[in-house]
Amino acid sequence: MTQFRTRILVVPAVLLAEIIGIAVAYQFFATVDCHATGAQTGCELLRSLVARSIVSFAALGVYFWARPEAFRRLSQIGVARNGPGRWVWGIHLIGVGLILLPLVVGGSRNMTDEFFVALVPWLSGLVLAVATGVALVAPLGVWRDWLRAERFAPLPVLLVAVVIPDVANSLLPLWNWQVLTDFTFDAVVAVLLAFAPDIYADPATYIIGTESFRVYISSQCSGLEGIALVTAFIGIYGFLFRRDLHFTRFWLIMLPLGLTLSWLLNVVRIAILVMIGAHISPEIAVKGFHSYAGWLFFTLLAVFLLFVAQVMPWIHRHAPSAAQSIPLREDWLAARIIPFVALMVAGIVASAISVHPDLAYPLTALVMFLSLVYFRRHYWRLMTGIDPAAIAAGILVGAGWIIFQPPASAADASLAAVLNGLGATVLALWIISRLIGTMLLVPVVEELFFRGYLLGRLDFGGRAGRFFAVVASSAFFAMLHGRWIEAFVAGVIFALVMMRRDRLGDAVLAHVAANSVVAGWALINGTLTSI
Structure with missing residues (x-):
């Protein structure tokens, strides 16, 4: 037990030191201008891994501090398993070496023009170093069993940190x-x-x-x-x-x-x-x-x-007793939060693998779909009937979104050019996934989080509390969209629709109607980037 606990404390410290050391080496001995690489988003994502790692380690530490029984459970599961072999350390060092390889081979220089060449050892080394780093703390089977025992609760915490x-x-x-x-x-x-x-x-x-x-x-x-x-x-x-x-x-x-x-x-x-x-x-x-x-x-x-x-x-x-543990699939709180977290993470991955993140929308739609399927038992009760007022409010929001549509940006024009260059089958797949995601999946995921969870959590009671909750949750909703004013107004309308009959399903229906209006208008006008 003592040896395992020592390992799960010492190895993360070593990994964090490696991350900071690699970052400092590249920061001082190489120059990479992300704006000039042709893959700015991916380059900046790699550069941000240091900050993400620091925050993630701290978030996991907070989790163990908040739930000491989680640390004890990990120790109990891990002590019954054999520790990692020396070969794991060997592969880990190979991964670290691959990350440093472009710097060692070329020495101090501007690596902007060589970014895509260096990307191969960087990514391969990153995969090896991360996978073996996790295994060095505890075997992958230990992590799997521990996450199941914790009902996967650490994952949302880590995703927020990331x-x-x-x-x-x-x-x-x-x-x-x-x-x-x-x-x-x-x-x-x-x-x-x-x-x-x-x-x-x-x-x-x-x-x-x-x-x-x-x-x-x-x-x-x-x-x-x-x-x-x-x-x-x-x-x-x-x-x-x-x-x-x-x-x-x-x-x-x-x-x-x-x-x-x-x-x-x-x-x-x-x-x-x-x-x-x-x-x-x-x-x-x-x-x-x-x-x-x-x-x-x-x-x-x-x-x-x-x-x-x-x-x-x-x-x-100081509640006298904790609530009885329930499976993650049955947790209504998780059912409102985790699909939204999954959507955010899918967006990050899409930004990392494509110059135009919207091109990876089929991946985003798949992630949303799977997360909703996992918690599907909670969602059927949301659809208790069709409210004409909710549909009318959604149509109003969609019409306003179209009326105040700004001129196409350079990024929109670039994405449109790429879409026009796709083959017919690939383009059809993209359009179908975009329509399903925009008209059905996104409204459910966003309403579950913003109106289903956040609105209630921000309400501290009374008219003032309800007013604050509507404004604050709508402001957070607006931050997720590029058009702040229109999104804020839409958030307020969706909140009022839900509060009218105290039914989250009405807000989902209004959101579906709004997005369907915008998607239909985009298809009619051939402006796929507006979907």
């Missing part, structure tokens, strides 16, 4: 708050003046630093990544401890506290970056500290906040 960088990127268009940027700039100046009176600061251009090293504080530097990460970890904590929390008190205390501390930490981080660049090394400041220290610091802050939440008795109910 998509945090993508959530932060999707929020960038909303993160152009001039007041906050000004406030962040002034705060950094104040911190630096406490240690170095000769600071250069130009509020007009948001450039700050010294005579030898200066940085530009953009709107992204206002702390978006930290805010997204802290919010996600607070949400994970709320999910894991949901039976023991006063929901309203928890969010009213922890979220403002987390956002405030995240912003303060970001100010300190920028100030330290300037000091490192001015007095130690500009290269370390930009390539190392600026790139990775932020995610590490914000992860540590998130974990610290969870410890704070754990010792605050006012936000806990």
Whole structure:
């Protein structure tokens, strides 16, 4: 037992050190301009693996902390199995070597033009290193049996952690708050003046630093990544401890506290970056500290906040007994959340394997379909009858979406050109999967999460609570779509439709009607990219 517990603590630390070491090596000894590779999304996905790994390790640690019995169960299952053989370590080292191979062979240089050549050893090495890394912690059979025993509950937690960088990127268009940027700039100046009176600061251009090293504080530097990460970890904590929390008190205390501390930490981080660049090394400041220290610091802050939440008795109910364990397939909470998480992960995978993520929509549709089939017993009761008012509301939303359709973007034109170049069979498959996904699968998945789960969780009671829940859930719904205003209005209408008879099925029906109107219009006009 002791030997196995030592392994599941030491090996992840070694793996994390490997990840950071590989990232630092490429950061300092090679240059890759993702914008110029021709595969920007895939390149940026590879670059983000460091942040995703740090957050995922922390999220799994939080899970074990929240559920000590899960760690004991893993230990009990693992101690009865033989540990990994030396050959597993050998294959793991081969995988690490393949990842480093392009750097070792070519030395320090610009690898932008060689990106696709280097992609072969990178991806093959990544597969070997990850698979054997997991096996080194515990044999794959142990993980399988443990996940079954946990009703696969760790998977949604890890998936949320993995998509945090993508959530932060999707929020960038909303993160152009001039007041906050000004406030962040002034705060950094104040911190630096406490240690170095000769600071250069130009509020007009948001450039700050010294005579030898200066940085530009953009709107992204206002702390978006930290805010997204802290919010996600607070949400994970709320999910894991949901039976023991006063929901309203928890969010009213922890979220403002987390956002405030995240912003303060970001100010300190920028100030330290300037000091490192001015007095130690500009290269370390930009390539190392600026790139990775932020995610590490914000992860540590998130974990610290969870410890704070754990010792605050006012936000806990201290329920006398836990609810009886039920199979995952029978869990209504999981049935509302997991299909949406699966949709998000499928979107990430699609972005990684294709320059045009929409081309991989058949994969996304398949993932949604399988997740809904798994929980299908819960969904039949949603369709209790056809509500004409819900259909009318959906048609109104669809018509508004069409009327306010913006001109086609360059990305739309590029995708249209690729679709026109597909063979007839492949194009037909894409259109069918897109129609099924848009008209049937997406409405169910999104309504289950936004109106079925999030709307109720955000409602703290009374008219004010209901109003806040509608606005907040609709705002989150809008963040998922490129057209913020139209999506927000649609979210409000779907919420009102559901609240009218307190039936989630009505919101699903309205969403189906809206998407069907848009899909039909797109087919009639031949604008496949609008489906």
